[in-house]
Amino acid sequence: xxxQISKSELQNQNxxxxxEKRQGAIKLTGTTTSxxxxxxxGLEKISGQETGAKAEAKGKYGKYGGQYVPEVxxxxxxxxxxxxxxxKNDPGFLKELDHYLKDFGGRETPLYFARNLSKKYGAxxxxxxxxxxxxxxxxxxxxxxxxxxxxxxxxxxxxxxxGAGQHGTATxxxxxxxxxxxxxxxxxxxxxxxxxxxxxxxxxxxxxxxVESGSKTLKDAINEALRDWVTNVENxxxxxxxxxxxxxxxxIVRDFQSVxxxxxxxxxxxxxxxxxxxxxxxxxxxxxxxxxxxxFTEAREVRLIAVEAGxxxxxxxxxxxxxxxxxxxxxxxxxxxxxxxxxQDSYGQILESESISAGLDYSxxxxxxxxxxxxxxxxxxxxxxxxALEAFHELSRxxxxxxxxxxxxxxxxxxxxxxxxxxxxxxVVNLSGRGDKDLETVFSQMKGA
Amino acid sequence: xSSKMEAGLRSGIGxxxxxxxxxxxxxxxxxxxKGRGEGALISYVMAGDPxxxxxxxxxxxxxxxxxxxxxxxxxxxxxVADGPTIQAAGQxxxxxxxxxxxxxxxxxxxxxxxxxIPLVCMTYFNLVFRYGIEKFVTGSAKAGLSGLIIPDLxxxxxxxxxxxxxxxxxxxxxxxxxxxxxxxxKKVLDRSSGFVYLVSRLGVTGTSSKVSGTTKELxxxxxxxxxxxxGFGVSNGSQAAEIRKxxxxxVIVGSAFIKIIESGKNVNERLEAxxxxxxxxxxxxxRKGE
Numbered sequence: 001x002x003x004q005i006s007k008s009e010l011q012n013q014n015x016x017x018x019x020e021k022r023q024g025a026i027k028l029t030g031t032t033t034s035x036x037x038x039x040x041x042g043l044e045k046i047s048g049q050e051t052g053a054k055a056e057a058k059g060k061y062g063k064y065g066g067q068y069v070p071e072v073x074x075x076x077x078x079x080x081x082x083x084x085x086x087x088k089n090d091p092g093f094l095k096e097l098d099h100y101l102k103d104f105g106g107r108e109t110p111l112y113f114a115r116n117l118s119k120k121y122g123a124x125x126x127x128x129x130x131x132x133x134x135x136x137x138x139x140x141x142x143x144x145x146x147x148x149x150x151x152x153x154x155x156x157x158x159x160x161x162x163g164a165g166q167h168g169t170a171t172x173x174x175x176x177x178x179x180x181x182x183x184x185x186x187x188x189x190x191x192x193x194x195x196x197x198x199x200x201x202x203x204x205x206x207x208x209x210x211v212e213s214g215s216k217t218l219k220d221a222i223n224e225a226l227r228d229w230v231t232n233v234e235n236x237x238x239x240x241x242x243x244x245x246x247x248x249x250x251x252i253v254r255d256f257q258s259v260x261x262x263x264x265x266x267x268x269x270x271x272x273x274x275x276x277x278x279x280x281x282x283x284x285x286x287x288x289x290x291x292x293x294x295x296f297t298e299a300r301e302v303r304l305i306a307v308e309a310g311x312x313x314x315x316x317x318x319x320x321x322x323x324x325x326x327x328x329x330x331x332x333x334x335x336x337x338x339x340x341x342x343x344q345d346s347y348g349q350i351l352e353s354e355s356i357s358a359g360l361d362y363s364x365x366x367x368x369x370x371x372x373x374x375x376x377x378x379x380x381x382x383x384x385x386x387x388a389l390e391a392f393h394e395l396s397r398x399x400x401x402x403x404x405x406x407x408x409x410x411x412x413x414x415x416x417x418x419x420x421x422x423x424x425x426x427x428v429v430n431l432s433g434r435g436d437k438d439l440e441t442v443f444s445q446m447k448g449a
Numbered sequence: 450x451s452s453k454m455e456a457g458l459r460s461g462i463g464x465x466x467x468x469x470x471x472x473x474x475x476x477x478x479x480x481x482x483k484g485r486g487e488g489a490l491i492s493y494v495m496a497g498d499p500x501x502x503x504x505x506x507x508x509x510x511x512x513x514x515x516x517x518x519x520x521x522x523x524x525x526x527x528x529v530a531d532g533p534t535i536q537a538a539g540q541x542x543x544x545x546x547x548x549x550x551x552x553x554x555x556x557x558x559x560x561x562x563x564x565x566i567p568l569v570c571m572t573y574f575n576l577v578f579r580y581g582i583e584k585f586v587t588g589s590a591k592a593g594l595s596g597l598i599i600p601d602l603x604x605x606x607x608x609x610x611x612x613x614x615x616x617x618x619x620x621x622x623x624x625x626x627x628x629x630x631x632x633x634x635k636k637v638l639d640r641s642s643g644f645v646y647l648v649s650r651l652g653v654t655g656t657s658s659k660v661s662g663t664t665k666e667l668x669x670x671x672x673x674x675x676x677x678x679x680g681f682g683v684s685n686g687s688q689a690a691e692i693r694k695x696x697x698x699x700v701i702v703g704s705a706f707i708k709i710i711e712s713g714k715n716v717n718e719r720l721e722a723x724x725x726x727x728x729x730x731x732x733x734x735x736r737k738g739e
Contacts, residue, residue, distance in 0.1 A: 066605075066606050067603060067605060067606065068574055068601050068602060068603075068606055069529075069601055069603065070529065070530045070600050070601055070603075070624070070626070071600075071603055071623070071624040071625060071626045071628075071629060071637070071648065072626035072627075072628050072629075072648060072651060072652075073628075074603050074605075074626075074628075074629070074633065075628045075629060075630055075633065076628070213533070213536055214526065214527065214536075214540075219527065220527075223527050223528075223529050226529045227529060227530075227532070227652075227653045230529075230530070230651065230652055230653055231651050231652040231653065232651070233628060233651060234628075234651070332578075333575050333578060333579055334573075334574050334575040334578055334601070335527065335575065336527075336529075337601075339578075342575070344575070344579060346579075347548045347549050347550075347576060347579060347580065348525075348549075348575040348576040348577075348578065348579025348580065349525065349526040349543065349548075349576075350526045350527050350575070
């Protein structure tokens with residue numbers, strides 16, 4: 001059911017947006033103490049966004065988050081916390097960030113009214129066109145932010161993990177552009193699945209290292225990147241691609257991705273004069289979801305829906321899950337430096353995950369997202385591989401936009417949400433990436449079917 | 450039943466002994482060695498690699514070779530602090546069916562001979578967390594372990610486990626790295642018991658050919674009465690001697706043993722021989738150093 005916003009709330013909203021506009025396009029959350037934050041102290045609890053330095057030092061979102069890393073890395077994390085604190089308000093830093101997002105990344109991205117999709121589902125559906133960001137996905141927003149931060153902190157080398165190759169590509173782009181030595185770790189299995197993406201990174205001068213350990217996918221690529229960081233911590237910045245990992249990464253990645261939600265807010269107010277009833281994003285680690293949701297967490301009337309990869313089925317074998325739905329069915333654990341929801345066996349061994357979309361194929365999820373799902377602010381849902389594929393074709397045919405398989409999960413939920421009455425009348429779906437990278441996967445699926 | 454008692458005696462944790470009167474097997478062992486002017490050889494192997502039965506023989510071989518403290522790895526699927534050698538050992542152990550329950554059973558049944566050898570478990574935090582912190586610690590104590598090393602658990606996140614370890618008379622051993630600044634060293638030492646694990650270099654576990662200046666600097670700047678043991682990259686007697694000479698109370702060796710186990714050839718004889726070589730190196734250095 002639709003919750004109407006009162007006129008005064010709307011005016012409040014408008015005046016805040018105007019104020020934000022006056023202050024310039026770029027603002028990182030937590031960097032300003034806006035009136036709304038003062039008026040709404042609950043924000044701290046809801047979003048896990050800690051405005052005080054004391055709270056932030058711990059990097060906890062309820063019971064989730066923290067810093068579970070080898071001692072070697074603790075000083076580096078401390079350095080990163082301090083560096084981020086120092087530069088996130090620095091006018092030079094913000095100017096450079098603004099410049100890169102705009103002229104290199106192609107922001108702002110459109111908020112597109114999907115007429116045909118809207119007709120089909122009986123709601124006004126907008127798509128946030130992150131697929132139009134340079135590189136074809138939202139991943140660049142964060143890569144730009146962290147690379148500039150690394151430069152300001154005096155690092156000369158970037159390392160990153162990648163699953164499908166989107167984050168690796170974004171890192172390769174900023175690495176080439178800003179003159180970093182860049183190394184991307186990618187599971188050997190993923191390299192096979194995404195040969196061209198690996199080549200794309202190499203074209204930009206990045207060394208792609210195949211990870212042969214464990215399951216040879218994203219989780220192992222993160223392990224290997226952490227091992228590299230442990231070894232080269234003095235000159236190297238580990239550019240994590242999602243809202244996962246030890247503090248301050250979940251916060252930093254969220255903040256750099258929040259440009260998505262800030263733009264949506266402004267654009268939807270301009271087009272519709274009110275906030276949407278629901279926001280839908282896919283969630284693997286959760287960076288496009290957190291980036292979209294974060295500026296809305298205090299707007300309780302907006303339903304935030306995170307759609308996970310249900311894979312083949314919501315079941316597990318002894319060693320592996322047939323899905324990647326850690327928010328929906330994962331259990332509390334510690335993975336890659338953070339306490340969060342994890343797919344694991346009864347002894348705590350991490351299960352391999354599965355999804356048709358490599359970008360969602362991960363056994364953990366960002367700690368803040370786990371927190372928001374637990375306390376009910378975020379609704380966690382899932383769709384299967386088949387449903388995502390259906391949505392992939394649907395958007396291609398209805399709107400002439402080929403979505404990434406990741407984003408297809410968010411789109412696939414439209415149908416379920418409409419049936420469940422969760423959709424509301426005004427909806428924004430985060431189209432986090434374009435589908436060109438997935439053509440081969442979809443092609444072989446279709447041929448197999 | 451008798452092995453259980455031995456396990457209890459070995460670690461200084463006997464049934465019916467009240468927590469406050471328990472003596473850590475580790476502190477005791479270091480004190481005993483110090484009395485003789487000796488340094489400790491701490492040997493690490495992965496429990497259940499390649500099988501639980503093999504681990505029993507391997508531990509005996511290491512004991513015969515003069516090992517003072519044995520670290521047993523409880524394998525984890527995603528060991529971020531470990532290099533390829535120990536990663537592979539963990540994979541083999543997991544494939545052979547090692548899990549937390551079997552680990553405790555194995556430890557309880559170990560016969561380290563007449564020499565009391567404290568046993569320490571090295572694993573990653575998720576296994577402790579998932580099993581239940583209190584349950585894991587009581588299980589460890591019951592099995593006869595003297596301490597725990599959790600390389601992905603910095604002091605900031607360790608308070609609950611530390612309390613539990615204190616309650617049950619286990620040492621929680623923390624790591625200090627070359628990157629750990631002076632202030633932090635103090636913080637870690639404040640929370641350490643048994644011994645403190647100095648990471649010899651930046652990087653993951655594995656063998657290397659020489660002892661770096663980093664190791665010596667680290668030994669020099671970590672000032673404490675708690676025994677200092679150096680690990681990561683030690684693989685032969687002369688390295689062990691050099692580290693002992695630089696002021697270490699103990700030398701930790703893992704990957705070099707695991708490479709022998711991996712080879713599958715004359716494993717127990719070679720393990721014993723390497724342990725002897727390492728221990729001799731430590732002893733030589735001890736004598737010269739006195």
